[in-house]
Amino acid sequence: MTKLLMGSFQLMKSLNRSLILNMIRSEGPISRAEIAKKTSLTPPTVSNLVKELIDTDIVMESNQGESRGGRKPTMLVINAKNFYIIGVDVGPSSIYSVLTNLNATVLDSVKINLTSSMTNGKLLEVLSDSIRQLFQRNAKIDQERMIGIGVAMHGIVDVENGISLYAPILQLRDVPIKEHLENEFKMAVKVENDARAMALGEAWFGNGRKTDEFVCVNVGEGIGAGIIINGKLYHGDDYLAGEIGHMTIDINGPKCSCGNYGCLQALAAGPFIAERMKKEIAMGQESLITEMAGGELGLITGELIYDAAVKGDQLSQRVLDETGRYLGIGLTNLIHTVNPKKVIMGGGVSKAGHFILDSIKKTIEQRGLTIQAKSTEITASKLGDQAAAIGGVALLLVELFATRSAE
Structure with a gap:
């Protein structure tokens, strides 16, 4: 007793x-x-x-x-300036790591590109290297003041055990990120899906502050969402919540990296936008982008399409507008399911600004069931390219400021 x-x-x-x-x-x-x-x-x-x-x-x-x-x-x-956290964004094509204080002020960063064919071991090696570089370049920092490492990993993540269960674009499974980093660096490690980490970062430092119900959508090489309900991340029964990139939009659509057909990701993610543009040009459509790519269709990227759209290229504008409609359909489904106060857009594709956002908003206005659903606030991420890495930092802040059940 x-x-x-x-x-x-x-x-x-x-x-x-x-x-x-x-x-x-x-x-x-x-x-x-x-x-x-x-x-x-x-x-x-x-x-x-x-x-x-x-x-x-x-x-x-x-x-x-x-x-x-x-x-x-x-x-x-x-005492935010005297404690430090490392946040890591593990994307399909690169690993971006940042060193911050408790205010998420970025003090240093490292970016390493990934090769086209990765293994579990190679990914862990590059991940360790990026963190090691931050430690080496900031050797004067007292290791006792390092809170830990937060990793935002694309794909499906076992949050409890810190394992990347499935990274569909890299085609990797069961990567033991937490175990590997804790063994090497001897400090706390938290691992989360990148879109959910982004949502947490926006909740702490971005456009999700003081909003208890919102969704953060990451549209880049893939598409995912982080869902905040009652101020907390929602994971679902087995960490699958937010995988909106693999909701079916068109049953007759193109094949997705997951193996299914007509996924939102296969219609609106960066690489698939570029593929659609290549097909249009190959079919004889005229576009400034042909000259901008030097006649090399393989050099066409989402960023190049945006640049052409800014210059008034009608085909590029049409492709981005169509992308926005697909995203708008996906987001309308999400709004009808979760009913968030706002949707925060992040990732490379979201940089297309009004060329995509206007179409997204118009589609939601057309398809929303209620006046409130039609007028759901759609806004861009405040954290930009650093959103996922800052989200990794927020993972440790949640742990630091959480109510613990024991000492």
Whole structure:
């Protein structure tokens, strides 16, 4: 019985410490008295727990606040600049790693391109190399102040065990990312699907702040979505939630990398947009892009199509508009299923701006069931190319500021 009571006491202490830490993070600078008032904890309890947090150096005292007739209160803030996290974006064609502080300010970054034929071992080798380079270039950083490594991995991820179950574009299965990195770097590692990590990054630092219900859609070489419900990531029963790239849009459509036909990804992801443009030109359609690619159809990319559209090329504009319609159909299905307050668009294809976004919004307005569904806010990612890597950073922040059930 005594052991049970002791455990309950330690749990309450942990819960209260987490409560205080989160309040300092979200509302700081804040005084001890304000924390006591807002949490209904006693002033002595707040003082004791704040002292523990200051001793760990995660919290620091800042400038004094305004006086209300007595001594000026000392304010508390998170000591964000003296702790570090590595965030990694493992995409189909490259690995992009960043070193940040707790405010997700990028201090250094490394990008390594992947070869066309990857094995599990080779991917883990490149992943380690990118992180190792950050450590080597920032050797003065105290390793004790490294919180950990967060990996945003495309495809289906076993979040609990940190395993990439299936990366369809790389055609890799069962990659033990967490085990490998923890063994090599001796620190905490969190692994998540890239679109879900992006959603978490937007929730902490981007256009998802102060929004409890939203979807972040990553449209690049593949298509995925991160779903935030009640302020938390939704994973589904076996981590499959958000794989909207493989929802069927056209049963007679082109073959997808997953093996099915007519997936949203096979109609609207970057490589497939380029393939559609190549077919149009091969069939005799005129376009500025032929000259821009030097007559080499193999050099046509989504980025080149966008550049041609900006220059007024009608075929490029039509292809991007059609892409937006496909995405709009997929997003309408998602809106009818999840009913989010907003949809945040990220990834390379989203950079096409109004050429795609206008078509997406128009399609949703045409197909939405209700006035609210038709007017669902569609906005671009605030974090841009760094969204997935910053999402990796957010994975560790969630862990750091989470309420733990035991010490």
